[in-house]
Each structure stands twice: as structure tokens, then as C-alpha cells.
Amino acid sequence: MSRSRILVVGAGFAGVACVRRLERRLSPAEAEISLVTPASYQLYLPLLPQVAAGVLTPQSVAVSLRRSNKHRTRIIPGGAIGVDTKAKVCVIRKITGETVDQPYDLLVLAPGSITRTFDIPGLVDHARGMKTLAEAVYLRDHVIAQLDLADASQDEAERASRLRFVVVGGGYAGTETAACLNRLTRHAATRYPRLDPRQIKWHLVDLAPKLMPELGDKLGTVALDILRRRGIEVSLGVSVSEVSAEKVTLTDGRVLPSRTLIWTAGVAASPLMATLGAETLKGRLVVRPELTVPGVDGVFALGDAAAVPDVTKGGDALCPPTAQHAMRQGKAVADSVIATLRNQPLRPYVHKDLGLVVDLGGRDAVSKPLGIELHGLPAQAVARGYHWSALRTNVAKTRVLTNWLINAVAGDDFVRTGFLDQRAATLKDFEHTDAYLSPEQVRKHTESLRAKG
Known part of the structure; x- marks a missing residue:
């Protein structure tokens, strides 16, 4: 048979x-x-x-x-x-x-x-995603490249647009991406003597009225406060109406000079x-x-x-x-x-469902295991503990734990790994x-x- x-x-x-x-x-x-x-x-x-x-x-x-x-x-x-x-x-x-x-x-x-994309002029040509491993590595190179190029530029308008980053999507992916990359650029700014850290602007935009509504009002507000305390401008009830290589236009009429639009508005x-x-x-x-x-x-x-x-x-x-x-x-x-x-x-x-965890980088996190609302270090311990235990192999667990320890001791590094091409890769390419x-x-x-x- x-x-x-x-x-x-x-x-x-x-x-x-x-x-x-x-x-x-x-x-x-x-x-x-x-x-x-x-x-x-x-x-x-x-x-x-x-x-x-x-x-x-x-x-x-x-x-x-x-x-x-x-x-x-x-x-x-x-x-x-x-x-x-x-x-x-x-x-x-x-x-x-x-x-x-x-x-x-x-x-x-x-x-x-x-x-998930929408029929927004310029979106598929200029937005960068966060769905694949290649996109994450590419995005890291792109963000660090903007710091390098801004540091070398003599044009204040170019410098301002390269140092403004826009993330669309107030769910877990968008919130964590904005939080982690904002932390990276804040730490990197100390290594660029010709850059004013106050010029680095991060915007998180979402059409929904609340940030991560699945977490509930209390933890959603805690996460919002953490982001704003870090200097991230959060705009709710707003989306993108048009994108070009050097600017992002929002539905409320604002035009943000920016070379970086990170699109995480759902799947x-x-x-x-x-x-x-x-x-x-x-x-x-x-x-x-x-x-x-x-x-x-x-x-x-x-x-x-x-x-x-x-x-x-x-x-x-x-x-x-x-x-x-x-x-x-x-x-x-x-x-x-x-x-x-x-x-x-x-x-x-x-x-x-057993609960949710959101790692905002550093000591910040919000978690809701089994309906228990946590934030700060307890939430961070739950979030990282959950992710670590969910990795399927001991090799993966060892690598992740080692990386976390190295980052905690040595801090971030700001080296581009060479994945950038002359032509910016699109969502369709990845x-x-x-x-x-x-x-x-x-x-x-x-x-x-x-x-x-």
C-alpha cells in the first residue's frame, strides 16, 4: 500500500x-x-x-x-x-x-x-515593511545610513528630512518597531558630534483612536506615555494620504519631510x-x-x-x-x-488566549499574562521570558540570551552591514x-x- x-x-x-x-x-x-x-x-x-x-x-x-x-x-x-x-x-x-x-x-x-497596503499614492514605491527577516536587516541599514548621510550633509533641509522617521501602525509590530528604533537612534546620536539629537524625530501614526486596544485602556495609556516620554510623537485617528521619496503627507494635512516611512499597518x-x-x-x-x-x-x-x-x-x-x-x-x-x-x-x-506581551526595549514593556496587567521591569521579565521559552531550539535560546546580555553590557552598535542597494527595495520586492x-x-x-x- x-x-x-x-x-x-x-x-x-x-x-x-x-x-x-x-x-x-x-x-x-x-x-x-x-x-x-x-x-x-x-x-x-x-x-x-x-x-x-x-x-x-x-x-x-x-x-x-x-x-x-x-x-x-x-x-x-x-x-x-x-x-x-x-x-x-x-x-x-x-x-x-x-x-x-x-x-x-x-x-x-x-x-x-x-x-496589508492601501491605494495610497507612492506607498508601495517608498514604504518599508517589517514582515520578513530581510526587511528587518534592510531597515536597520537604512536607518543607520540616514544618520551617516545627515551627519555628512551641509544642507539643513536634507539633514532634517533624513532625521525624521515615520512609522504607520499602532499595533504590536509598529509600536515595538518605533520604540526599539527610536532607542537605537537616541543612543547613536552620541556618536555623531555634528548631529543635534533634538533633530531626530520619530512619529507613530495610526488611524485607530487607541494604541494597541487589545491591551485595554490602562496598559494602552502606559505604553503611550512611555513612547511620548521617549520623544516619539504619537498621532491617533490619522493616516497617510501620500508618500514620496522625501516627504510623507498625513490625512490631517501635515506634510512631514522624511526619507523613511515604515509601514506596519496590519497584515x-x-x-x-x-x-x-x-x-x-x-x-x-x-x-x-x-x-x-x-x-x-x-x-x-x-x-x-x-x-x-x-x-x-x-x-x-x-x-x-x-x-x-x-x-x-x-x-x-x-x-x-x-x-x-x-x-x-x-x-x-x-x-x-493566554495573554499578550509587548517589549518596548530597555526596561520598558507592557504585558497582560492571564489577564494580569503589568508594566515596567515585571512586564519586561514576562515578555522576554515568554519569547525565550517559545524558541524551539537550545541553540536559538542561547543565541538570544547571549545577545540580550551583550546588549545590556556593551550597548548598541551602529554598523551598517551592507544590505543597502542603489535602488531602494520595495514591499513587493521583499x-x-x-x-x-x-x-x-x-x-x-x-x-x-x-x-x-
């Missing part, structure tokens, strides 16, 4: 949790497992702002799959760009640019999300979800509580790319796209895949959002292959 072919798309929290459980609970005789991912690591996304600030090295948050998996899973280096659910074929674009087709019996879709489901031709909700694939896709045989979806009912709230609400839910959904999907192979009943995904096929293109692609074969 031939082994079942299980294909997992995505090596984020959800995909990796699924693969690891499948490897532990399925015998090699039952199934062959393949994982589609552009890079052979799992990115620990919550610590990305600390990479951008230079507190952590990039490899600290890139947890090797080959080190932690049991070597049973075949890693396909590329990204899924289309799925033909009738032919049970996933179309994959390898990192070489070559397009290949991967047949499957059971498909697990955990491709994650992309940066959108991977465009892969639209290629299936199945029902979606705001781009996320609609799934049952068991994480199966209605009307589609052998397909499961989870994480940021799926609209997962939250049964702890009656099933009307959806699970938020957090790492906490993604990891647990990965294990639940693995159990559902195994149950499908063994003709056993499937169980719904059930998990109640996230490859133009690579996906339409459902019609997927159908034609698989039909042509059948005709040839």
Missing part, C-alpha cells in the same frame, strides 16, 4: 508546529511529508523589531528547520503560488525561479500573511488563498472548526491565512492571527491529518506579492500538464 503524500505550505509557527507533530506521531510507512518554504528556517516574528534595532543578530531569530526537525520531512525551497484542488496539485515557484508541480493527497495551508492573508477558488473572508480562507476547507477534499488551512472560528466565544468570532493561536492550530491540524489517514473522527480547534496565479491560470497550468503527460 502506497504512502499518503502530505504537503505543508509555510514554515511559520503554524506550519512548523504541524510538521513536528506529524513527524512524531506518524510512522514513515504511513506518510511522506513535504514542506514548502523559501528558507529552511522558522522566523520568530515577535522579535523582529529587536533585529531591526541590532539588539539581536538575524540568525538568532531564524530557527533552523534542519537542526530541529527529524530529517523525515523533505523541504522544498520555494513558495506555493497556486493550488488546483480538483487535480490535487500545488504549483510551486522554487527559489531558482523554476515552476514545479507537487501532487498531494492531503494539503495543509499555512502560508501566513503579507503586509493581509497570503494571496495563495485566492487561487483555490474557495470561499474567503477578507482574504482568509473560510474553514470549519476542525480546520478543514468546506467543499474541498483533503485541504486544511490555519494561521493568518484562515478564518478560524473561535469556539470559546461561541464560534461567531474568529481567532486572532497571533503566534499563540498559530502554534496550537498547527498541532490541531496535525491531529486532524492523522485522524483522516486513520479514518478517525476530527476534533474542533479549541484554545483560549514579499513577492506579484508571483501568485489566478484560479484560471492554475487550472490552465494543470490542464496543459495533463495534456502533455
Whole structure:
């Protein structure tokens, strides 16, 4: 009897949790497992702002799959760009640019999300994201380059625009990014004798009326006070209306001379979800509580790319796209895949959120573990303790802890690592959002292959 072919798309929290459980609970005789991912690591996304600030090295948050998996899973280096659910074929674009087709019996879709953008003039051409490891490293180089260029410039207008940084998005990613990079530039200013530290301006902009509303009014206000105490200008109820290479125009009419717009205004489901031709909700694939896709045989979806009912709230609400839910959904999907192979009943995904942590750098943090509101050093201890324990390998834990200790003792460094190019990289360049096929293109692609074969 031939082994079942299980294909997992995505090596984020959800995909990796699924693969690891499948490897532990399925015998090699039952199934062959393949994982589609552009890079052979799992990115620990919550610590990305600390990479951008230079507190952590990039490899600290890139947890090797080959080190932690049991070597049973075949890693396909590329990204899924289309799925033909009738032919049970996933179309994959390898990192070489070559397009290949991967047949499957059971498909697990955990491709994650992309940066959500809007039809704002100049946005996709001039904004910089914080969704991938490459973007974080690039952003660090860019910010330090602005200090270098401002220090060397004799033009006061140019200097002012290079020293003004605008972050859009008052969620966790935007708030932590603004806090960590503001701290970096404040410390760096002491190394630039020709720069007036008062010229370095940071702006955090969000259309919502409150900062990180999930934390509640009290902790949201504490976080807001911390940012403003550090000199970050926070503008709520405001967004961006236009972006150019040298200025950012806000919806309240202000024009900010700036060479840096960091865009963290939410995420959108991977465009892969639209290629299936199945029902979606705001781009996320609609799934049952068991994480199966209605009307589609052998397909499961989870994480940021799926609209997962939250049964702890009656099933009307959806699970938020957090790492906490993604990891647990990965294990639940693995159990559902195994149950499908063994003709056993499937169980719904059930998990109640355990709390939130926000690391603002230094000794500042706000946390809400199990509903308990904390700020300052206790919150920082909880935030870093949670992140450290969530890292999957001892090597990753050692690297992160060592980096934290070195930064605490030696402080920040301000060295550019050479990732800047003559042409500024865009969101599209980093996230490859133009690579996906339409459902019609997927159908034609698989039909042509059948005709040839």
C-alpha cells in the first residue's frame, strides 16, 4: 500500500508546529511529508523589531528547520503560488525561479500573511515593511545610513528630512518597531558630534483612536506615555494620504519631510488563498472548526491565512492571527491529518488566549499574562521570558540570551552591514506579492500538464 503524500505550505509557527507533530506521531510507512518554504528556517516574528534595532543578530531569530526537525520531512525551497484542488496539485515557484508541480493527497495551508497596503499614492514605491527577516536587516541599514548621510550633509533641509522617521501602525509590530528604533537612534546620536539629537524625530501614526486596544485602556495609556516620554510623537485617528521619496503627507494635512516611512499597518492573508477558488473572508480562507476547507477534499488551512472560528466565544468570532493561536492550530491540524489517514473522527480547534506581551526595549514593556496587567521591569521579565521559552531550539535560546546580555553590557552598535542597494527595495520586492496565479491560470497550468503527460 502506497504512502499518503502530505504537503505543508509555510514554515511559520503554524506550519512548523504541524510538521513536528506529524513527524512524531506518524510512522514513515504511513506518510511522506513535504514542506514548502523559501528558507529552511522558522522566523520568530515577535522579535523582529529587536533585529531591526541590532539588539539581536538575524540568525538568532531564524530557527533552523534542519537542526530541529527529524530529517523525515523533505523541504522544498520555494513558495506555493497556486493550488488546483480538483487535480490535487500545488504549483510551486522554487527559489531558482523554476515552476514545479507537487501532487498531494492531503494539503495543509499555512502560508501566513503579507503586509496589508492601501491605494495610497507612492506607498508601495517608498514604504518599508517589517514582515520578513530581510526587511528587518534592510531597515536597520537604512536607518543607520540616514544618520551617516545627515551627519555628512551641509544642507539643513536634507539633514532634517533624513532625521525624521515615520512609522504607520499602532499595533504590536509598529509600536515595538518605533520604540526599539527610536532607542537605537537616541543612543547613536552620541556618536555623531555634528548631529543635534533634538533633530531626530520619530512619529507613530495610526488611524485607530487607541494604541494597541487589545491591551485595554490602562496598559494602552502606559505604553503611550512611555513612547511620548521617549520623544516619539504619537498621532491617533490619522493616516497617510501620500508618500514620496522625501516627504510623507498625513490625512490631517501635515506634510512631514522624511526619507523613511515604515509601514506596519496590519497584515493581509497570503494571496495563495485566492487561487483555490474557495470561499474567503477578507482574504482568509473560510474553514470549519476542525480546520478543514468546506467543499474541498483533503485541504486544511490555519494561521493568518484562515478564518478560524473561535469556539470559546461561541464560534461567531474568529481567532486572532497571533503566534499563540498559530502554534496550537498547527498541532490541531496535525491531529486532524492523522485522524483522516486513520479514518478517525476530527476534533474542533479549541484554545483560549493566554495573554499578550509587548517589549518596548530597555526596561520598558507592557504585558497582560492571564489577564494580569503589568508594566515596567515585571512586564519586561514576562515578555522576554515568554519569547525565550517559545524558541524551539537550545541553540536559538542561547543565541538570544547571549545577545540580550551583550546588549545590556556593551550597548548598541551602529554598523551598517551592507544590505543597502542603489535602488531602494520595495514591499513587493521583499514579499513577492506579484508571483501568485489566478484560479484560471492554475487550472490552465494543470490542464496543459495533463495534456502533455
